[in-house]
Amino acid sequence: MKDLYGRNIDYMRVSITDRCNLRCKYCTPYGIKNVNHSDILTYEEILRICKCVSELGIKKIKITGGEPLVRLDSENLIRRIKSLPLIEKVTITTNAVLLQEKLHDFQAIDLDGINISLDTLNAEKYKEITGRDNFKKVWDSIEAALDTDIRIKLNCVSIGGFNDDEFIDFFKLCEKKNIDIRFIEMMPIGYGKQFKSIKGVEIFKLLQNEYSDLYEVKEKRGNGPARYFKSPSMKGCIGFIDAVNHKFCDTCNRIRLTSEGYLKSCLYFNYGIDLRSMIRSGADDESIKEAIKGAIINKPKEHKFYRLEDENKVEVKSMAQIGG
Numbered sequence: 001m002k003d004l005y006g007r008n009i010d011y012m013r014v015s016i017t018d019r020c021n022l023r024c025k026y027c028t029p030y031g032i033k034n035v036n037h038s039d040i041l042t043y044e045e046i047l048r049i050c051k052c053v054s055e056l057g058i059k060k061i062k063i064t065g066g067e068p069l070v071r072l073d074s075e076n077l078i079r080r081i082k083s084l085p086l087i088e089k090v091t092i093t094t095n096a097v098l099l100q101e102k103l104h105d106f107q108a109i110d111l112d113g114i115n116i117s118l119d120t121l122n123a124e125k126y127k128e129i130t131g132r133d134n135f136k137k138v139w140d141s142i143e144a145a146l147d148t149d150i151r152i153k154l155n156c157v158s159i160g161g162f163n164d165d166e167f168i169d170f171f172k173l174c175e176k177k178n179i180d181i182r183f184i185e186m187m188p189i190g191y192g193k194q195f196k197s198i199k200g201v202e203i204f205k206l207l208q209n210e211y212s213d214l215y216e217v218k219e220k221r222g223n224g225p226a227r228y229f230k231s232p233s234m235k236g237c238i239g240f241i242d243a244v245n246h247k248f249c250d251t252c253n254r255i256r257l258t259s260e261g262y263l264k265s266c267l268y269f270n271y272g273i274d275l276r277s278m279i280r281s282g283a284d285d286e287s288i289k290e291a292i293k294g295a296i297i298n299k300p301k302e303h304k305f306y307r308l309e310d311e312n313k314v315e316v317k318s319m320a321q322i323g324g
Helices: 043-055 074-082 100-108 123-130 135-146 167-176 190-194 200-210 275-280 285-297
Strands: 011-015 060-064 089-094 113-117 151-158 180-185 215-217 227-230 238-241 254-257 262-264
Touching: 011 043, 043 074, 043 254, 043 275, 043 285, 060 074, 074 089, 074 100, 100 135, 113 135, 123 135, 135 151, 151 167, 167 180, 167 200, 167 238, 180 200, 200 238, 254 285, 262 275, 262 285, 275 285
Parallel strands: 011 060, 011 254, 060 089, 089 113, 113 151, 151 180, 180 238
Antiparallel strands: 215 227, 227 238, 254 262
């Protein structure tokens, strides 16, 4: 579907829970006030919305949280979304603490991809940033996932003074493992405002210095805006998602559904369409689809991080509450 700005909207991120089993310092270091379970979309409601957006032309779904795997029977929901006739791809983003025990199910339903969040390769630093001593469990999950035929990506948020001494270690990991590693700028949302993000261009210069035979990968490697680079010595690719300093709003292809049922067309702004209320008040599918079309048509032209114009419109919730 094309909105007023001529962009193809074919991808929806779906948060299925605001709960998380980590306490990352830039997201939920002290936890968050979780909403009542009755206020979270049921699996039937999520499935219905996914069906509606698929009939509007949105073919790709990303399951997120919080941490999606903490919600009971999440793999069955993913299977049901995957089975919708118009859905082409279903992927998940996870911290991988619970991933290993779910891999068999994900292989069985032919999951299209797994994005794993990991900001450090050091067990002690992992405990420092996440508030939990789960590095081995996560690493075992990564190793097990790489033994499947599911495409695996690592998401590394670049944090000044924390992991900026590990970037070359991540490059080397890409030499050894068939895995795409994406460096993501810190989003200035919630606690993230307190951290220094390293610009993608700075990491790219380091990458260039390390690999004289670096080249840009032109093939599409996922649903998102990452730019990928590779050296012949690498089994995987290095990607960059520079949402703040190298904005890609003009090519943004996504909308977001929060766990409470709000459809957000832009991460930056705090407003959205309340699909949960529509569903629970008896709205039919055509009315729901019209509301979704309206949100897409009115999708903001661009975010305004570091250029605030109206603070009343700025999102103040954490990434866990929004859906990552």
